[in-house]
Amino acid sequence: MxxxxxxxxxxxxxxxxxxxxxxxxxxxxxxxxREPGAAADPVGAPDSGLIASGKAAFNSCLACHGIDEGGANKVGPNLHGIIGQAAGSVDGFAYSDALASSGITWTKEELDSYIANPAARVPGTTMMAGAITDAGRREAIIAYIEDVSAN
Ligand code: HEC
Structure with a gap:
């Protein structure tokens, strides 16, 4: 040898x-x-379980938000690639003045806070429904949004 x-x-x-x-x-x-924290299952994503439950939980957002790249705005703006974007910047969507002038950049932390209670984070926002009180559900939804946006 x-x-x-x-x-x-x-x-x-x-x-x-x-x-x-x-x-x-x-x-x-x-x-x-294997690097520490790398996927145990090389085929799946690191948080494939979290992402799968986020996909299911995102059904409650789908009534008002699309998530596919280039997808249409509905009652709410399309959320593809929202993480890292400035609030109120999806083309062709008529935002409330409150959200458009909020100065927020959608970090995961800001998303978490807004989804937990939109009207508390942005008084005057027109997102009147869809708040998620459960922190674990919010984490899963945000992981799903991140995953879909990267693919
Ligand atoms: C009843 C309809 C409705 C539901 C359900 C809903 N939203 Fe919204 N969402 C809106 C509307 C309308 C806006 C625009 C708000 C504004 O302009 O003040 C919005 C805005 C947002 C924004 C800001 C987007 C941007 O471009 O700045 C995020 C992020 C968001 N929603 C996430 C979610 C998530 C995640 C869910 C599910 C957990 C959800 N929404 C459920 C109607 C909804």
Whole structure:
């Protein structure tokens, strides 16, 4: 085996260069090194359970909000890619002055606070329904929005 290893050394060097800091897979066996916090299941997303429950919980938003890329606005604006966006900036949606001038950028924390109680976070908002009191449900919904927006 040693002779084989030596013979393939230049190939290994090229493989190393191609995969950056990743540990180089050996020619005869492969050791899978997992970063802390990485997916236990390499096929699914790290939080696939959370995202799945967020997708189900998002049904309560769907009456008023689309989430597909380029999807139409409904009673509320389309929420694709909302994380990181300025409040009131989805094209073609007629926002309340309250939300449009709120100065909010939709971080996950701001989303959490608004979804928990829209009128408390933005007095005068026209999002009159859809508040989610359960923190775990909000976390799941936000994880789902993030996941859909990235795909
Ligand atoms: C009854 C309809 C309705 C439901 C249900 C609803 N929303 Fe809304 N939502 C609105 C309306 C209308 C606005 C615009 C508010 C404004 O202009 O003040 C809005 C605005 C938002 C915004 C701000 C968007 C932006 O571009 O700044 C977010 C984020 C949001 N909703 C998230 C959600 C989530 C998540 C749910 C489900 C948990 C939900 N909404 C359920 C009607 C709804």
């Amino acid at each position: 040693k002779a084989v290893l030596r013979a393939s050394a230049p190939v290994l060097v090229m493989a190393l260069a191609a995969c950056g800091t990743d540990p180089a897979p050996g020619p005869t066996e492969q050791i899978v090194v």
